[in-house]
Amino acid sequence: MVAPKTEGTAAPSPTRPARTNWGVGLLLFAAGVAAALQIGKAVAGLPSIRADLGLSLVAGGWVLAAVNVAGGLSGLLLGALVDRFGHRRSMLAGLVLTAASSALGAAAQDGTLLLLTRFGEGLGFVLTVLAVPPLLVRVTARADHGVMFGVWSSFMPTGSALGVLAAPVLLAHGGWRALWLAGAVLTAAVALAVAGAGRTLRPPGDRARLRPSPAMRAVLTAPGPLLVAGAFAAYALQYLAVIGFLPTLLTTEYAVPAATAALLTAAATIANAPGNLLGGWLRGRGAPRSVLICAGSALMGLSAVGIFADGSPLGLRYACCLLLSFAGGVIPATLLGAMPALAPSPQAQSATVGLGMQGSTLGQVAGPPLVAAVATATGGWGATPAVLGLAALIAFALGLALHRFEDKATP
Structure with a gap:
């Protein structure tokens, strides 16, 4: 057993409270869940969308991926803007934009408008999830950092599973x-609830500062954030490729009814959440980040073989999906917890998270x-393990490289 870390008895810093505000922390978690629901709804609705709008398999893949384009192209820039504009303001703007885009997407009559609104949902998603980690630091005592960020890292599987x-x-x-309309209503409701917690989340002297941020250059020249971004990209590529096409795989390869496929996909998605919590707990017990990332990556790569190998029975494929989701869950929990600590300065926290999320969204795109x-090119899923295995190998190598930053990344 790994011995728990001791945090000492130093007084809390100006940005660290003496006691954790769990109520506000869970409200911030709900904001992430509402944003992530937009990914889960597309996973579940993809077969219906393709039938209604006449989309090909590749076009359907872009319906899944378009929500990640904004973060993939400009996560670092958006993170720097979030730092300058204010974390609470940015989170509220992201939730409102997500709700509005989802409502407009419900009226789409062709793939073009749907993809444009998915881009809007993605921009709102990125603004929301970039703003939350610094806000969590503001309401979390140092001793609860690992647990809080373990909970936070499960926002993606929780929201995705809710949508499914x-x-x-x-x-x-x-x-x-x-x-789509239900997603808009829920996100708008969360935005109203978060707005009510304004005084708690607004630090003294909080004002928008719309000047170019020097943090971008510092983040881009810091090796720690770059390694985190690369590892996040490799992880996210594997996770969304498997979960995104799981309903299609179940319905086309095994004639599983759509409702049953949705439930099985939800279970596979939510299996990521216990992995997130396990990652946060192990970090709180002192487990090295590099070990967690490498172990999770190895298990994801092995699971991909069982999922997509030609002739795999349904039971084996689904069990491997569960394993990939659960084992992979320790990776985002580990990376998200490291991001604020690896920031070159406290003023660059959202920029650092932005670079990490840019890597994540590039992988999802x-x-x-x-x-x-x-x-499509090979006429089946048989070559997919090679693609996912390469991504797992990259994540493993980057996890090893992060070992040299272990002390700095300890909250």
């Missing part, structure tokens, strides 16, 4: 458009279209 679980009822009664293109 809600899909069967909404798809049956209003089609994919009802799913690349994963579904790449896997779809390989499957």
Whole structure:
């Protein structure tokens, strides 16, 4: 057993409270869940969208990936702007933009408008998730850092699973458009709740400062954030490629009913959350970040073989999906917890998180279209393990490289 770390008895810093405000922390978690729901709804609604709008498999892959384009292209820049504009303001702006884009997307009559609104949802998603980590630091005592960020890192599987679980009822009664409208309503409600916690989240003297941030250059020249971004990209490529096409795989390869496929996908998605919590707990017990990243990457790569190998029975494929999601869950928990500590300065926290999320979103943008293109070119899923295995190997190597930053990345 790894011995727990001791945090000492030093007085809290100006940005660290003596006691954790769990109520506000969970409200911030809800903001991330609402943003991540936009990814899960597309996973569940993809077969219905393709049938309604006549989209190809590759175009369907872009419906999954378009929500990540904004973060993939400009995560670092957006992170720097979030630092300058204010974390609370940016989070609220992101939630409002996400809700509005989802509502507009429900009216799409072709793939072009749908993809544009997915880009808007993605921009809102990025603004939200870049702003939350510094706010969590503001309401979390140092001793609870690992647990809080373990909980926070599960926002993605929790939100995605919520979208998938809600899909069967909404798809049956209003089609994919009802799913989009429900996502808009929920996100707007969370935005109103977060706005009510304004005094708690607003630091003294908080004002928007719309000047170019010098933090961008510092972040881009710091090796720690670059390694985190690369590892996040490799992880995210594998995760969304598997979870994104799981309903399609189940319905086309095994004739699983759509409602059952949605439930199985939700279970595979939510399996990531216990992995997130495990990663946060192990970090709190002193487990090295490099070990967690390398172990998770190795298990993800091995699982991909069982998922996509030709002739794999349904039971084996699904068990490997669960393993990939659970084992991979320790990786984002580890990386998200390291980002604020690896920032070159306290004023560059969101820029550092932005670079990490840019890596994550680049992986999510690349994963579904790449896997779809390989499957289309080869006439099946058989070559997919090679693609995902390479990504797992990259994440493993970057995890090893992060070992030299272990002391600095300890909160």
